[in-house]
Amino acid sequence: MTQSKAHFEFKDIHVEVEGKEVVKGVSLTINHGEIHAIMGPNGSGKSSLSNALMGHPNYTITSGEARLDGKNLLEMSADERSRAGLFLAFQYPLAIPGVTVANFLRAALKSHRGKDADMSDFRKLLKAEMSDLSVDPSFATRYLNDGFSGGEKKRVEILQMSMLKPKMALLDETDSGLDIDALKTVADGINRYHNDQNAILLVTHYQRLLNYVKPDFVHVMMNGQFAKSGGPELALKLEESGYDWVEKEVLQKAEV
Amino acid sequence: MSDAIKQQNESLSTLNADYAAKYGFHDPVDYFHKGARGLNHEVVEMISRMKKEPRWMAERRHEALDIFYSKPMPKWGNQQALGEIDFENIYYFMKPIERQQDNWDDVPEYIKKTFDRLGIPEAEQKFLGGVSAQYESEVVYHSMKEDLKKQGIVFLDMDSGLREREDIVKKFFGTIIPSTDNKFAALNTAVWSGGSFIYVPPGVNVTVPLQAYFRINAENMGQFERTLIIADKGSRVHYIEGCTAPVYSTDSLHSAVVELIALDDAYIRYTTIQNWSRNIFNLVTKRATVHKNATVEWVDGNLGSRLTMKYPCIQLVGEGARGEVLSVAFAGVDQHQDAGAKMIHAAPNTSSRITSKSISKDNGRASYRGLVKIHKNAVNSKVSVECDALLIGDDARSDTYPTMEIDSEKVRVEHEARVSKVAEEQLFYLTSRGLTEDDARLLIVNGFMEPFTKELPLEYAVELNRLIELEMEGSIG
Ligand SMILES: Nc1ncnc2c1ncn2[C@@H]1O[C@H](COP(=O)(O)OP(=O)(O)OP(=O)(O)O)[C@@H](O)[C@H]1O
Ligand SMILES: [Mg+2]
Numbered sequence: 174m175t176q177s178k179a180h181f182e183f184k185d186i187h188v189e190v191e192g193k194e195v196v197k198g199v200s201l202t203i204n205h206g207e208i209h210a211i212m213g214p215n216g217s218g219k220s221s222l223s224n225a226l227m228g229h230p231n232y233t234i235t236s237g238e239a240r241l242d243g244k245n246l247l248e249m250s251a252d253e254r255s256r257a258g259l260f261l262a263f264q265y266p267l268a269i270p271g272v273t274v275a276n277f278l279r280a281a282l283k284s285h286r287g288k289d290a291d292m293s294d295f296r297k298l299l300k301a302e303m304s305d306l307s308v309d310p311s312f313a314t315r316y317l318n319d320g321f322s323g324g325e326k327k328r329v330e331i332l333q334m335s336m337l338k339p340k341m342a343l344l345d346e347t348d349s350g351l352d353i354d355a356l357k358t359v360a361d362g363i364n365r366y367h368n369d370q371n372a373i374l375l376v377t378h379y380q381r382l383l384n385y386v387k388p389d390f391v392h393v394m395m396n397g398q399f400a401k402s403g404g405p406e407l408a409l410k411l412e413e414s415g416y417d418w419v420e421k422e423v424l425q426k427a428e429v
Numbered sequence: 430m431s432d433a434i435k436q437q438n439e440s441l442s443t444l445n446a447d448y449a450a451k452y453g454f455h456d457p458v459d460y461f462h463k464g465a466r467g468l469n470h471e472v473v474e475m476i477s478r479m480k481k482e483p484r485w486m487a488e489r490r491h492e493a494l495d496i497f498y499s500k501p502m503p504k505w506g507n508q509q510a511l512g513e514i515d516f517e518n519i520y521y522f523m524k525p526i527e528r529q530q531d532n533w534d535d536v537p538e539y540i541k542k543t544f545d546r547l548g549i550p551e552a553e554q555k556f557l558g559g560v561s562a563q564y565e566s567e568v569v570y571h572s573m574k575e576d577l578k579k580q581g582i583v584f585l586d587m588d589s590g591l592r593e594r595e596d597i598v599k600k601f602f603g604t605i606i607p608s609t610d611n612k613f614a615a616l617n618t619a620v621w622s623g624g625s626f627i628y629v630p631p632g633v634n635v636t637v638p639l640q641a642y643f644r645i646n647a648e649n650m651g652q653f654e655r656t657l658i659i660a661d662k663g664s665r666v667h668y669i670e671g672c673t674a675p676v677y678s679t680d681s682l683h684s685a686v687v688e689l690i691a692l693d694d695a696y697i698r699y700t701t702i703q704n705w706s707r708n709i710f711n712l713v714t715k716r717a718t719v720h721k722n723a724t725v726e727w728v729d730g731n732l733g734s735r736l737t738m739k740y741p742c743i744q745l746v747g748e749g750a751r752g753e754v755l756s757v758a759f760a761g762v763d764q765h766q767d768a769g770a771k772m773i774h775a776a777p778n779t780s781s782r783i784t785s786k787s788i789s790k791d792n793g794r795a796s797y798r799g800l801v802k803i804h805k806n807a808v809n810s811k812v813s814v815e816c817d818a819l820l821i822g823d824d825a826r827s828d829t830y831p832t833m834e835i836d837s838e839k840v841r842v843e844h845e846a847r848v849s850k851v852a853e854e855q856l857f858y859l860t861s862r863g864l865t866e867d868d869a870r871l872l873i874v875n876g877f878m879e880p881f882t883k884e885l886p887l888e889y890a891v892e893l894n895r896l897i898e899l900e901m902e903g904s905i906g
Contacts, residue, residue, distance in 0.1 A: 227861050230853055255863035267858045271876025277859070280872060284863035316876070333862060 179240075180205045180372050181259075181341045186237035188218070188225040188397075194235070195221045197397035203341070206369035210383060210408060211376045213394030214416050219376045220264050222394075223343045227261040228254050241341055256285055258340030262330035262347050264376075268318040274329065275299060275313040278336055285337060302335045306362045307355075323350030331362045338366070344375040348382035360385030380412040393419050451899075452547070453676035453706055455646050456539040460565075462524040466649065467517045470494060473619050476522045480588055480622070483595060486602075493608035493618035500612040503738065505798065505830075506767045510736040514710055519651040519682055521620045523565040529586065531572045540564055547673065549642050552888065557669075558637035559584045563654060564644050566622040577635065582666075583628040584639050587655045590626025597628060601657055605688035605716045605744075613712045617653045617686040624654030624685065629664040629695075638667040638700075638886065645674035645681050645709065656687040660695035660723075669889070672703040673733075680708045680735060689717035691725050693747060698726045702889055704896055705733035707764060713739045721747030721776075728884050729756040731766050732896055740798060742771035745779035745807075752781040757881045760793030760825075761900050769798035769830075774807035774840075783814045786881055788874060789825035790900065797829040797846075805836045813843040819877050820850050821870070821901075871901050 181203040188196035196218045203209055211219050225232035226239055228251030239246040246254050269277065278299060283289050290298075303310060308328055318326050327347050334342055344363070348356055363386050367373060377383065383391075383405065391407040393400045395416065400423045401407070411419075462479065464472060473494050477487040502511055530536045533550055544550065544562050553560040559573035561584070568586035577584070583594060591598045608618040625641045645652050660666055674681060683705065691697045697717065705711055711734040717725040727741035743752035758766035772781040787795030797816045818827035829846050851873050859869035875882070875894055882890040 229857050229861075250860065250866070251857060252860040252863050252865050252869075255861055261861055263858070267852075267854055269855055269858065269873060269876055271879030272872055277862075277872070280864055280868060281859075281862040284865065284868065316879075337862065 179203065180207075181241050181374070183226065183239035184237055186222065186225065186239065187235045188221050189233045189235050190221055190231055195397050196225065198237070199394070199397075199399050201374075201392065201399070203372045203374060205372060207390070208367065208373045208375070208386060208388045209390045209392065210388040211374065211392045211394050212378065212408060212411055213400075217394045218397040219394050220345055223261055223345045223376060226343065227251060227259060252284065255337075255339075259343070260334055260337060260339030260341065261343045262327070262334060262345060264345040264349070266318050266326045266330055268316070268320070270316050270319050272317050273314050274317050274332075277317050278333065281333070281337060298336065302332055305365065306332050306335070307358050308332055324352060324355050327351055328355065328359060331359050335362060335366050338371075340371050342366070342371065342373050344373060346376055346378065348377055348379065356381060357385065380408050383408050395420060395423065452673040452704065454543075454546075455648075455675035455677075456543060460523050460525050461527045462522070463647075464520060464522045466520055468494070468519070468521055468620070472521050476620060476622060479522075479524065480591075482591065485599065486591065489603065489608070490619050490621075493615045494620075496608045497612060497615035497619055500615055502612060506738050506796075507736055507765045507794075510710075510765055513680065513735075514682065515680075518679075519649050520647060521651050521653070522622060523647060523650060524567050525564045525646075526567075526569055529568055529589070530570050533570065536570050540569055543644060543646070544570070544642065547642065547644070547671075552640065556637060556886065556888065557640050558635060559639040561586055561625055561639075561641040562644070563623045563641065563652075565646055565650055565652065568623050573639070574637075580633050581630040582633060582635055583626065585626045587624040587626045587657065588622065590657070594626065594628065597659065598626065598657065601659060601688070601690060603688075605690065605718050606686050606714050611714060613684045614686055614714045617655060617684050617714070620651070621653045621655035621686065623652075624656040624687075625658070625668070626656070627658040627666065627668060629660045629666045631661040632663045633661075634664065635666040638669050640669040640671070643670065643672040643683075645672075645683065647681075648675075648677040649679055649681055651682040651684070654685045656685065658688070658697060658699070659690045660692060660697045662692045663694040665696040667698045667700065669700045669702070669886075671701075672705060674706045674709050676706045677708050680710055683709055683711045683713070683734075685713045685715075687713070687715040689715075689725055691717065691719045691723035693721040693723060695720070695723045697724070698728060700728040700730075700885065700889070702730045702885070702893060703732065703734075705737075707733060707735055707762075709734045711737040711739065713737075715739065716742040716744065717752070718744045718746055719750040719752055722749040723747060724751040724753075726753040726755070727770070728881070729754065729768070730881065730885075730893060731756065731758040731768055732900065734764065734766075736765045736767065738767045740769045740771050740800075742773065743781065744773045744775060745781065745810075746775050748776045748778055750776060750779045752779075753783075755784045755881055755884060757786040757878055758788070758795045759897065759900055760787065760789045760795040762791045762793060765794045765796070767796045767798060769796075769800075771800040772802070772812060774801075774803040774810045774812070774837075777806060777808045778810065779807055780811040782812075784880065785816045786819075786878060787817070787827055788819045788821065788877065789827050790821040792824040792826075794826040794828075796827070797831070799830070800832045800834070801842070802834045803837045803840050803842075807837050808839045810837065811841045814845070816846040817877070818848040819874065820848065821874070867901070871898055874901060
């Protein structure tokens with residue numbers, strides 16, 4: 174892959190988990206300021222792709238390339254990818270008992286900045302971001318994701334994103350588990366974060382998030398591959414008609 | 430280089446380098462009195478004479494020595510490590526200076542330096558109500574704030590306690606843990622020296638902690654402090670002990686006996702942060718008797734040592750009495766932490782909780798050994814036991830030996846035991862936010878210990894986290 178102006182791009186990515194290939198050659202180029210959405214049936218490989226790009230040790234990238242601002246991500250460990258500006262909001266965020274949200278965020282910020290943040294600056298920042306996302310202040314001293322409801326976990330993922338301000342955010346089903354008001358709050362948070370210097374790749378099953386966070390491109394993932402790409406109208410069509418027609422299209426193409 | 434030094438250097442290189450630098454130093458000392466190695470009735474007599482003790486105590490000592498000889502070694506725990514103890518190679522009594530001081534300026538320079546390096550005078554100034562600093566066999570420095578004295582609170586080293594409050598000592602000494610209890614309790618009774626004696630008068634609340642610090646300096650030293658704390662009716666006290674020792678190539682022995690008595694409505698918290706070097710055998714007997722509506726809490730942090738065997742015990746003898754043991758143990762390379770708790774319910778409406786957390790790293794081994802006994806009369810009692818083990822690395826080991834003897838109906842017993850590894854998924858979650866793998870692991874370990882650390886005074890919590898950080902450095906997988 175030659176150096177390009179692309180912000181984030183990956184090419185012909187193959188991912189194996191437990192000895193099984195679940196992502197079978199996907200490529201995408203994302204420019205600064207763009208929002209891309211990936212949709213697709215359960216088990217089609219969306220989370221596997223996101224996890225592998227972030228550097229999850231169980232999701233092995235067997236071939237392919239991935240770059241962020243020209244830097245080869247695949248040579249980096251997960252923490253290096255994070256410090257290079259990549260972020261993944263998890264579909265199923267894990268609990269870390271005994272580690273408070275505040276301490277965790279402080280450690281994360283420190284690793285990004287190379288030095289401890291001033292305590293009062295940090296508190297102010299955390300307080301402001303929490304209030305923007307309607308996260309109750311008591312969450313600062315709660316243990317990370319420990320006993321959080323599904324929606325609370327998702328909100329705290331976005332809180333982490335807004336604190337770390339990554340250059341490239343992968344959001345894996347951040348909308349699932351959110352009630353109607355929370356969906357709006359979280360979407361507002363994503364839009365506040367978004368600017369022409371960063372980009373978003375979000376995985377979702379439903380149009381409802383895309384009503385707020387408007388994608389420039391929509392990609393359909395099926396059986397570990399991108400079966401179809403299009404503009405925002407593609408998401409509406411999927412919502413209306415499901416995935417059958419995409420599958421048929423793919424089969425027809427294969428026959429030709 | 431002499432063989433001894435070579436050997437010492439070799440063993441040093443395998444130890445945590447930071448321990449050696451921070452605590453592992455030792456002072457070259459001209460002791461006021463340094464007895465010979467080995468144990469016999471003459472040694473016992475000599476100790477008692479030097480202390481100018483009343484005859485009844487000397488007799489207790491001799492009697493205890495015979496019990497020590499007649500008792501077998503414990504049949505549980507790490508038999509191999511226990512077998513390494515050479516009782517004849519140990520110094521049973523070393524008196525560093527002639528007279529205890531109550532002013533830091535009068536403590537000899539080398540000892541002062543030691544305690545300075547360990548941060549004791551600073552802690553005293555900042556947040557303690559009283560401090561006792563024991564060096565080898567005796568307390569070399571002791572002081573207590575004037576206002577505490579005025580409230581009638583007695584905080585002395587045990588030798589002074591025996592001299593000044595013989596009546597109380599004679600009444601309670603060895604009543605909670607008799608010499609016949611176990612081999613090491615007998616040994617301690619025979620050669621005990623130093624430790625703390627605390628008496629809190631009825632209704633008095635000691636609002637600041639009292640602390641004792643125990644330092645072993647000499648190689649092959651045996652430290653046998655004896656502590657007795659009596660909280661009279663409705664009083665409250667928090668006592669903290671800390672321990673360290675230098676790094677040597679051959680072993681030293683620490684075998685304390687601690688007896689607590691909480692009379693009706695009293696409250697005692699006993700916090701231990703011990704960070705022994707890896708050549709210490711730490712075999713300690715701790716027991717509390719808790720009377721009506723009183724509370725005793727053992728908060729027990731065990732780091733370091735070659736082998737620790739310690740099972741703080743609480744006897745709930747009065748109706749409505751409450752007991753709690755909260756412990757963490759960290760077992761690193763070649764270490765075995767065999768720790769646990771004993772909870773004896775002997776009265777109605779008593780309640781207790783045991784929370785045991787252990788971390789085993791590399792080939793370290795942590796065992797939980799616990800006994801819960803509910804006597805027939807202890808109706809409506811409640812017990813909860815929670816054991817949590819964290820393993821770091823594939824060779825780490827943890828085991829639990831819980832025993833429950835429940836002779837009463839109408840009781841509520843909860844028991845939970847968990848063993849977990851630092852999960853790859855958790856590490857990934859944290860590293861995906863930019864933390865290095867080492868930082869992520871440390872955060873997870875600190876999180877695991879949090880239920881314990883949050884019970885410590887802030888200064889100790891910070892220190893404990895730092896110690897864990899040192900222990901974690903360079904850990905694999
Ligand atoms: N850790 C794992 N171990 C075994 N199989 C896995 C693992 N992770 C994913 N898979 C398998 O890989 C395939 C793709 O799963 P993935 O989670 O990527 O799907 P997805 O598109 O995110 O689905 P969903 O929409 O349900 O979240 C599935 O068949 C799944 O069972
Ligand atoms: Mg998924």
